[in-house]
Amino acid sequence: MSGQYRDYPKHLIRKLPRYYRYLNEQKQLGREYISSNELALLMGISPSQVRQDFNRFLYNGYHGVGYNVSAILEQITELLDLKTKKNTIIIGAGNLGQSLSNYDELKNCGFEIKAFFDINPKLTGAVINGIKVFDMDKIGEYIEAENIVAAILALPTEGTSEIARKISEYGVTMFLNFNPVFFEFERDVFIENVHIDDNLMMLSYKGAGERNDEK
Amino acid sequence: MSGQYRDYPKHLIRKLPRYYRYLNEQKQLGREYISSNELALLMGISPSQVRQDFNRFLYNGYHGVGYNVSAILEQITELLDLKTKKNTIIIGAGNLGQSLSNYDELKNCGFEIKAFFDINPKLTGAVINGIKVFDMDKIGEYIEAENIVAAILALPTEGTSEIARKISEYGVTMFLNFNPVFFEFERDVFIENVHIDDNLMMLSYKGAGERNDEK
Structure with missing residues (x-):
């Protein structure tokens, strides 16, 4: 295109x-x-x-x-360039990361999950849904060797923005962020924030109207 | 209000x-x-x-x-009626359901998780993040006894809309749906669909522009 x-x-x-x-x-x-x-x-x-x-x-x-x-x-x-294959890693191999690795829409949009990365050393070497977990220390060389362009941030912790900034220096330009702490990059690095909190607030609003109507 | x-x-x-x-x-x-x-x-x-x-x-x-x-x-x-306490269940105690049960924004928006429900009988009776897993057979009586008004649909499977329809008959009026198959209710039952696929498509688009600029 x-x-x-x-x-x-x-x-x-x-x-x-x-x-x-x-x-x-x-x-x-x-x-x-x-x-x-x-x-x-x-x-x-x-x-x-x-x-x-x-x-x-x-x-x-x-x-x-x-x-x-x-x-x-x-x-x-x-x-939307959905057919182009985009080598992708998931950072965080906990419940959220694991459930995302099964998510069909990733593949439908061209995002191919190549590896998990996690700070928990007990998970290093594990294989989850056919995808290997690597130690965070290895992330830079992995990104360069495997031509990774996208990362899914499935970390519940603070420090997500620092990790994103670090790996953007190795060439990752696309981030899908599930952390409720949002951040921005200078141009040419793109983040999509998943705002589940927006959905929750809208649901609360809709239900409130319903409860009021009943009164 | x-x-x-x-x-x-x-x-x-x-x-x-x-x-x-x-x-x-x-x-x-x-x-x-x-x-x-x-x-x-x-x-x-x-x-x-x-x-x-x-x-x-x-x-x-x-x-x-x-x-x-x-x-x-x-x-x-x-x-948005965020302070009103809304008794909530999570349907599906897999990775997604488990990660959601930890999600702080639920409580911040008034959604209090009372129980998991799962079709897998091996999970019945388990306690995950302090929340007990019940068998799907018990869902109707539980909703009525505990005054449940909201449900989080964390099922990867088809059949989600049938389950939602069934439990809406017991009085659940608010649904947060993570299933990529979307559905609607007649009036007075509200669904918020979490569209992670929309985020993925937008991310693909943004990254495509970036890749094209480099050519």
């Missing part, structure tokens, strides 16, 4: 994973075509917004029967 | 957890006041948008020194 997509506004790019999910569900259900009206309903946006997005971003061959589901999925896959 | 907040548009409510996180960070750093300009920078929105949100939603006592951080946090806590 070319680098042309970088100029798209972030709020438009942010919609693509949701389009992908809904379209993929429709594909699994055997749908070949979908109308802008149906897709708008799934996305919770207006049909004209869907058409606008598709004219700007995606497959715009609407031919009466609707948009071709597979063709759009193919385009999103390319836009 | 009264039920008046339900009429706020969802996109405004969705901002509150982010305000909460940034303001809480500032509070931890010892800040008592923050200006709309500073907060706008953290949130990635315009200062006038911050002032507009605060006039509509939140503490609007801006007095030259800025907004009172603690006062706003207090208001968001009330708006």
Whole structure:
């Protein structure tokens, strides 16, 4: 792919994973075509917004029967670079790290888990879900030798940002962070923070409305 | 709290957890006041948008020194009903469920974990992080006896939506779902889906731009 997509506004790019999910569900259900009206309903946006997005971003061959589901999925896959293999390590081989190593979506997005790293020396050498655990001391040479570009930060502890900063110096440019302490890098190193706390707060809000309605 | 907040548009409510996180960070750093300009920078929105949100939603006592951080946090806590204790169960006592049972934000949002439930009979009776594992057969009576209102779906398997539907009939109205298969309920039962796949796709996109820039 070319680098042309970088100029798209972030709020438009942010919609693509949701389009992908809904379209993929429709594909699994055997749908070949979908109308802008149906897709708008799934996305919770207006049909004209869907058409606008598709004219700007995606497959715009609407031919009466609707948009071709597979063709759009193919385009999103390319836009988001999901097919490119990204050698990935998981830092933290505890419960969270272990459960993530089983997570199918990693592979679907091109993230291939090559190794665990953990500060607990008792775990060194263990093999979990077919993936070996290495000692943190070896992380720099491993990253360079295995061409690791992505790291999943599954550490519950403080010190996560220091570890991330250290390994970014060896060439890791993509981080998926589960630690509730968030941090940023200078440009060219990218973090996605998983905000489970946001989900919890929204759930609390929704449930509060429900409880109030009952009164 | 009264039920008046339900009429706020969802996109405004969705901002509150982010305000909460940034303001809480500032509070931890010892800040008592923050200006709309500073907060706008953290949130990635315009200062006038911050002032507009605060006039509509939140503490609007801006007095030259800025907004009172603690006062706003207090208001968001009330708006989102975070202080109300919500008796909660985790369904699935595997790696994901276990790691979630340690997650501090649950308690901070009022979700108190009372029990695990698991289909694996070998786990029945075990105590994990101080929380007992029960057999799925007992779930209905447990929910009613212990006044459970929320459930965390930490099942990797299919069948999650059937389990959720079943236990909603016993009175659970709030679900946090980690299963990549998403589903909806009729009104008055609320689901928050944790979309780790969205984070992965965005990370792939960002990294792709980086790799292209290098070419």
